[in-house]
Amino acid sequence: MTEVPTDPTPAPEAIRAVPVRHPGRWVSAAIVMVVAAQLGHWLFTNEALGLGTAWSYVFDHTIVHGVIVTLELTAIAMVMGIVLGVVLAIMRLSKNPIVAAAAWVYIWFFRGTPVLVQLLFWFNLPSVVTAISVGIPFGPSWLPQDPKALITAFAAACLGLGLNEGAYMAEIARAGILSVDEGQDEAACALGMSRLQTMRRIILPQAMRVIIPPTGNETISMLKTTSLAVVIGVLELLGTAQAIYARTYEVIPLLLTASIWYLFMTSVLSVGQYYLERRFARGSLRNLPPTPRQRLQSMWAQRSLAR
Template identity: 60%
Template sequence: MNPGRPEAIKAVPVRHPGRWAGAVVVAVLAAMLLHALITNAQFHWDVVGKYLFDSSILHGLGVTLELTALSMLIGVAGGTLLAIMRLSTNPVLSGTAWFYIWVFRGTPILVQLLFWNFLGALWTKLSIGIPFGPSFWSEPTNQVIPLFMAALLGLGLNEAAYMAEIVRGGIQSVSPGQTEAAHALGMSQSSTMRRIVLPQAMRVIIPPTGNETISMLKTTSLVSAISLEELLRAGQNIYSRTFETIPLLVTVSIWYLLLTSILTVVQYYIERHYARGANRILPPTPLQRLAGLFRGRPKPAAGPDVVPGLEGGGHQ
């Protein structure tokens, strides 16, 4: 051995006893929970299986999905419009948007649902005509806004207030230099917003929007308060006849868990899609991570701008 050369360093792996202790505690608690679910006869898993695909449950499931999709559509479109109004230099537009957000975020959504349901008590008829003058069309309020429409308005208009702040935050995350450069090229304000700002803001907007969609799926259960038969109300109608409350609540919960899991996966892939322009190396997909458990650490999928020979960038 060369006397002038230092000895090789012997690397000793770092011990993590706390991790192992935590893993043991979690495993024991999980085993206890699983044992309780299996051995407690009050869950009546046979009843759960009986009603899991019941026609009433499936009909309520369809109403829940319809409400979620349409409410988020109204929320995203209305929220984008409100965010642009809020950022406008026109004080009337910005003030109107601020007032809308203040009212709809400041009152409980259940109160708003009840308000739309009983709107006919305030105005027995809705009409279209000359302001403060004669009307050209008039119909009873309860016919114009039936039960489903009341639920949709309550959920969608409330969601628009929250989406407005999400979109506003995303727009403000884009560097002002992007807007200035677009204007220097002769692009209009609307074209700049549509083609430059919003596409870049999507990376910030998508994650909370996905969370809002998952939250909206569960929030639709509140429309049972106005007697609209969605998923939860369908379960309530069944156990009010059979008195099998817990099995029906478990049935409803299984469907909610399944749907939220699907939405979580969809959200992940949408976020991954919009990350292509910012990350040189994209995060691995769930299937790549699962495959990596059997062959070592998973290799992340390369983005479109990875240079050959430089694939060793960090994970995002």
């Protein structure tokens, strides 16, 4: 009976992983927490700010009406901007030089002048226009209307914001269309699809992945830009806040009230933008980004495993 030789060398020890220390992270986190604590203490203990007064005005009927007007302006301006932007983007990409030049001039003009100037222009336009009618160019016209009755302060705000937004959305839509491979267009033409069908069924659905993120940012920006409409007499959120503190002299509390509403509305829009981007990302990403609920569940599962 032969003996099996044993290996005299001992087995290697298990590798013990030592986590890398990051003292800079702890120091920076401590600094941020101290600054945040000081800011919160100043905010909640400074009676001069009138935080309690600000909260008491949050659901005031005048403020709520201003919020509704702000949302109406945002929705109308963004619908105008998106529709006009897509049309201008297609015109910019047209092989007709006159059509492409007209779209370029529009974008150049409305991006080159301030929104406030455009609002004032549309608001004061009835003073130089005698009548608005429908008819044949350089020929007879019908249905004359009084410009002062048509272009009210609210209509002027919609025109100024919507036409200006159309110039920016045109560049966003053009970038999205150009992001789609040219082979998609050539394949659609080979199948006998018209230019309109190709754009509606092939190009634009794929371009939405590029168009959605900046469009969400433009919507949030538009929500805040509507505050400029106060200069032409539109009582949106900021306008109603100014009307109240002009009577009560509570300037800072009413500005805080408006800020609370703006933060709430932009937060809701940000959440909607996230889920919209996630929806249009299907088909292009192997794994979709997790939702906030999924992130919390993952963090809770990791903590349970660590215990």
